[in-house]
Amino acid sequence: MTRPQTLAALQAWLRRGLGEAGVYDPAADARVLLAGLLDLSPTALLTQGDRPVGDEEFARVVDALERRRAREPVHRILGRREFYGLTLALSPETLEPRPDTEILVDRMLPHVQRIAETKGHVRILDLGTGTGAILLALLAECPQATGVGVDAATGALRTAQANAEANGLVARFRVVESDWFSAVHGCFDIIVSNPPYIRTDVVAGLEREVRDFDPALALDGGPDGLEAYRRIATGASSYLEPDGIIGVEIGYDQHQSVSKLFDAEGFRLIEAARDYGGNDRVLVFVAKAS
Ligand SMILES: C[S@@+](CC[C@H](N)C(=O)[O-])C[C@H]1O[C@@H](n2cnc3c(N)ncnc32)[C@H](O)[C@@H]1O
Numbered sequence: 373m374t375r376p377q378t379l380a381a382l383q384a385w386l387r388r389g390l391g392e393a394g395v396y397d398p399a400a401d402a403r404v405l406l407a408g409l410l411d412l413s414p415t416a417l418l419t420q421g422d423r424p425v426g427d428e429e430f431a432r433v434v435d436a437l438e439r440r441r442a443r444e445p446v447h448r449i450l451g452r453r454e455f456y457g458l459t460l461a462l463s464p465e466t467l468e469p470r471p472d473t474e475i476l477v478d479r480m481l482p483h484v485q486r487i488a489e490t491k492g493h494v495r496i497l498d499l500g501t502g503t504g505a506i507l508l509a510l511l512a513e514c515p516q517a518t519g520v521g522v523d524a525a526t527g528a529l530r531t532a533q534a535n536a537e538a539n540g541l542v543a544r545f546r547v548v549e550s551d552w553f554s555a556v557h558g559c560f561d562i563i564v565s566n567p568p569y570i571r572t573d574v575v576a577g578l579e580r581e582v583r584d585f586d587p588a589l590a591l592d593g594g595p596d597g598l599e600a601y602r603r604i605a606t607g608a609s610s611y612l613e614p615d616g617i618i619g620v621e622i623g624y625d626q627h628q629s630v631s632k633l634f635d636a637e638g639f640r641l642i643e644a645a646r647d648y649g650g651n652d653r654v655l656v657f658v659a660k661a662s
Pocket residue numbers: 465466467468469470473499500501502503504505506522523524525528550551552565566567568569589590591
């Protein structure tokens with residue numbers, strides 16, 4: 373094979389290889405991979421077509437193409453992705469944060485800011501923190517906030533801690549290894565969670581990018597997909613300030629079932645939001661007594 377000598381030729385080569393491998397959007401994948409692998413801005417990709425490509429750079433792209441052929445997602449290949457303006461490292465034990473989860477951040481932020489203004493500070497608990505995405509985004513937006521990120525996966529907590537350090541938020545961020553609330557102490561103004569919510573029998577049929585690369589612990593919500601919500605709804609009142617707010621991400625068909633679980637534990641639904649595809653995605657609750 374004669375290898376591509378310029379950036380434009382390399383991009384065309386990668387796009388073709390990805391297309392032959394049958395990935396969903398070869399042009400977009402080629403752009404994101406090349407920009408990430410060669411540390412180039414989107415503008416540089418467009419304007420530096422004549423830039424020569426070195427052997428080592430080509431080898432990096434060949435390796436990435438092989439991994440993408442095996443259906444590894446582009447951001448896993450790069451080892452990082454953007455979430456709410458932060459760059460977050462990924463690891464095998466973390467879910468790759470999804471753009472739809474930014475909606476939970478959007479919906480919780482006004483509550484976080486209101487409590488920060490009233491009290492002078494706000495304490496946030498993130499259950500199933502993964503990369504730390506939700507909590508770190510809220511901390512970045514609200515300087516008076518401090519938070520605890522909980523996960524059952526030790527490797528995820530290591531990644532979350534590294535992400536807090538890399539984004540300058542480590543002084544206000546702490547991780548706790550815990551099975552939901554079991555090792556958590558204290559009371560919080562805000563609880564957030566994007567728990568695993570996919571039914572066990574559905575997990576095996578997910579697309580390979582998700583099933584083979586996102587950790588099972590981050591996906592599998594048990595036989596009815598609701599196990600984590602049950603645990604969170606049951607424990608929440610012991611860890612939430614009386615006027616506190618709890619916001620959760622949900623699957624597209626879980627609005628009714630999750631609302632019912634929280635209602636049975638003394639919470640009132642105050643807000644529901646849909647994602648960019650028009651599906652139910654976020655529910656926000658307060659204690660009925662507040
Ligand atoms: C859907 S992922 C969400 C990750 C991250 N919050 C995000 O939105 O990108 C669910 C997370 O819950 C964690 N998890 C699963 N079971 C848990 C448990 N019993 N206790 C605490 N965390 C758990 C997983 O390890 C995973 O990080």
